[in-house]
Amino acid sequence: MTKRPFLVIAVDGGAASGKSSTSRELARRFNLLHVDTGAHYRAVALACHRAGIDPHDLEGLRDFLRRLRLGARVDGHESLVCLDDGEPPRLEDLRSEAVNAIVSGFAAEPLVRQSVKAYQRGQVELARSRGFSGIIMDGRDIGTVILPDADLKIFLTADEATRQKRRELEGASETVSDRDRKDSSRATAPLKPASDAVIIDNSSLSLDEVVDRVAGLFPDNLRPS
Ligand code: DC
Numbered sequence: 296m297t298k299r300p301f302l303v304i305a306v307d308g309g310a311a312s313g314k315s316s317t318s319r320e321l322a323r324r325f326n327l328l329h330v331d332t333g334a335h336y337r338a339v340a341l342a343c344h345r346a347g348i349d350p351h352d353l354e355g356l357r358d359f360l361r362r363l364r365l366g367a368r369v370d371g372h373e374s375l376v377c378l379d380d381g382e383p384p385r386l387e388d389l390r391s392e393a394v395n396a397i398v399s400g401f402a403a404e405p406l407v408r409q410s411v412k413a414y415q416r417g418q419v420e421l422a423r424s425r426g427f428s429g430i431i432m433d434g435r436d437i438g439t440v441i442l443p444d445a446d447l448k449i450f451l452t453a454d455e456a457t458r459q460k461r462r463e464l465e466g467a468s469e470t471v472s473d474r475d476r477k478d479s480s481r482a483t484a485p486l487k488p489a490s491d492a493v494i495i496d497n498s499s500l501s502l503d504e505v506v507d508r509v510a511g512l513f514p515d516n517l518r519p520s
Pocket of ligand 1: 310333334433436437
């Protein structure tokens with residue numbers, strides 16, 4: 296029996312670079328499972344915040360992470376991270392100012408990155424087992440660390456003014472340059488393109504144009520019908 300083709304796509308980029316919108320639309324068009332890994336760090340930061348865990352208290356953090364169980368709920372083409380109660384946190388909690396203020400600190404902590412790595416890699420099997428034609432995972436280190444063997448790696452960029460405007464439309468007060476500085480300067484898995492990533496600047500492209508451009512890069516033998 297020949298195995299069904301299964302496409303693995305890694306999408307990385309800075310704050311408000313269009314990763315999630317592009318990945319979500321590609322997932323919808325090509326029956327892929329979309330995994331937003333920023334939500335994983337946000338969920339961990341939210342759980343720690345609620346439990347009063349400080350990212351610098353490494354003993355407390357280690358102990359908390361050991362007990363934290365991340366689950367997944369598939370909703371359409373989205374894989375939603377769930378916390379211990381088995382429910383996905385509300386989007387307004389994941390994207391709250393409180394979480395915005397602390398998430399980069401947690402994401403820079405190797406203990407946190409280590410604890411989400413297996414969960415993120417496990418999403419590939421989840422997508423296969425649910426009959427998707429592939430997976431599209433977006434974040435900062437997907438092509439470099441989480442899925443280094445991905446069939447296609449995209450690194451999205453846009454000029455700072457464009458990204459700042461997008462962020463403000465979302466209601467976030469932090470500047471994209473501040474967020475990127477924190478995410479690029481950390482020692483573990485910093486934001487940077489994989490050497491084999493295709494870099495797409497989408498400053499003056501519509502969402503459809505970016506999606507078409509990425510779809511044009513799918514390897515022929517793995518192209519979902
Ligand atoms: O994309 P976002 O704003 O939801 O990401 C939240 C934070 O998590 C941000 O500080 C970057 C970090 N992050 C990361 O370090 N690695 C990823 N793969 C995804 C997000």
